[in-house]
Amino acid sequence: MRSLYVRMSIVFCSVIVISSVLGFLVSNLYYQAKIKPQNDAKLTKMAIGLQQFIQDHPDAAEEYLLSTASLGYKMYLSNDNGDEQFYGLPFRKNDLQEGALQKVLAGGIYHGVGNFPSSAFITGFFDNQLSNSIGVPVQITGQTYALFMRPDAEVQFGELRIFFAVLIGVIILFSLWFMLITVFHVVKPITRLTEATLKISKGRYDIKLYTARRDEIGQLASHFMTMSRELERTNRARQEFVANVSHEIESPLTSIQGFAHALKDGALPEPQRLEYLSIIDEESRRLSVLSKQLLTLSSLDYEEHALQKRSFDLRAQLRQVMQIMEWHLTEKELAVRLHVAEITLEGDPNLLYQVWMNLVSNAVKYTPAGGTISIAARADDHTCIVTVADNGGGIPAEQLPMIFDRFYKVDQARTRDSNSSGLGLAIAQKIIQAHNGTIEVASTVGEGTTFTVSLPSHYID
Numbered sequence: 001m002r003s004l005y006v007r008m009s010i011v012f013c014s015v016i017v018i019s020s021v022l023g024f025l026v027s028n029l030y031y032q033a034k035i036k037p038q039n040d041a042k043l044t045k046m047a048i049g050l051q052q053f054i055q056d057h058p059d060a061a062e063e064y065l066l067s068t069a070s071l072g073y074k075m076y077l078s079n080d081n082g083d084e085q086f087y088g089l090p091f092r093k094n095d096l097q098e099g100a101l102q103k104v105l106a107g108g109i110y111h112g113v114g115n116f117p118s119s120a121f122i123t124g125f126f127d128n129q130l131s132n133s134i135g136v137p138v139q140i141t142g143q144t145y146a147l148f149m150r151p152d153a154e155v156q157f158g159e160l161r162i163f164f165a166v167l168i169g170v171i172i173l174f175s176l177w178f179m180l181i182t183v184f185h186v187v188k189p190i191t192r193l194t195e196a197t198l199k200i201s202k203g204r205y206d207i208k209l210y211t212a213r214r215d216e217i218g219q220l221a222s223h224f225m226t227m228s229r230e231l232e233r234t235n236r237a238r239q240e241f242v243a244n245v246s247h248e249i250e251s252p253l254t255s256i257q258g259f260a261h262a263l264k265d266g267a268l269p270e271p272q273r274l275e276y277l278s279i280i281d282e283e284s285r286r287l288s289v290l291s292k293q294l295l296t297l298s299s300l301d302y303e304e305h306a307l308q309k310r311s312f313d314l315r316a317q318l319r320q321v322m323q324i325m326e327w328h329l330t331e332k333e334l335a336v337r338l339h340v341a342e343i344t345l346e347g348d349p350n351l352l353y354q355v356w357m358n359l360v361s362n363a364v365k366y367t368p369a370g371g372t373i374s375i376a377a378r379a380d381d382h383t384c385i386v387t388v389a390d391n392g393g394g395i396p397a398e399q400l401p402m403i404f405d406r407f408y409k410v411d412q413a414r415t416r417d418s419n420s421s422g423l424g425l426a427i428a429q430k431i432i433q434a435h436n437g438t439i440e441v442a443s444t445v446g447e448g449t450t451f452t453v454s455l456p457s458h459y460i461d
Contacts, residue, residue, distance in 0.1 A: 040114030110135030
């Protein structure tokens, strides 16, 4: 399997080569269509001027032809008797078409440059062939000659061609060098990301990537680091969740198994037998509640349409919650302050009922006898704000960020006695978030705790 570095290097080299070839083809096409006719016309004009000068100064013809050749032109002079002479460097190929000489001697003009055949990879201007020339008739000492001429590309552009060849070669070499460095600079962080991916796949999340770059690769590395930390946190949470679920299930199962084994004793007194049955019943209920809570969390985590929304009266629902909790309030002699405006909520009434029950039951549970619980609801700018406050013992500040974590218990001793699973607030938070709302907590040790829920609402003044 080819590495990305090799693949990108091949691609870049291919781009350079293909671009060079296409550039040459386009330039050659431009020469054939545009420049070649102009060169033909320019050389024809020069040849006619040379023709007139020789005819006006026949005695200086030889000297003038030699002087013109030294300026970078190739010339071929011939007559009908087979006398011929070359001026300047020889032509690469003496391939004058049949009849061209007779045509010029008869007074015509030979346009070899303009009619030179086109070729994809050869620019005709640099092809030093006799057929690629301009021919005109000249009169020298009363005899007609045919004069063929063309620029000598090697003389006129020899140094320039070498210069451009060196220039293009150096450009290509430096381009390839810089391209290889650039590709390495691009591929290296991707290679590191690949190595980091392999580490994560093996359960290692302690990866470090260079994130100081301000381009897309730097952003990718930064997001990858964030993803790694989130995966590590999720993995820890999953492990803790499994451990907590196992613990919460193991405790009641152990009790059920122990007391069920004890009930096999036929000599067990009736009062003790009833007590054991009562404990088994209580632990079974605890397991049932735990399973329902886990199912609720699962549905909220993975089901996009878990909510069954409809409009309902919030005031009536909160009053129903207080009626259900009336026995517990009376038992602990708790005072209740209820200030609820007439508010219509759009949401899942069953799930939100579970939220209010959880918050109120927690307030009742952790408020000492003779305390006060305050429940208020108001609507403002299409936002419903519900607060549940108590004057209980409060929650330490260092524990506030964790109270919505699953299975987290503020007071392990008290929650063990109250059969709390530590899932209630986590479920409440998921329900509120599913309604596009927020739930917050403020607490002071020794003064009490206040939960504030904000939900979108349609309210009636």
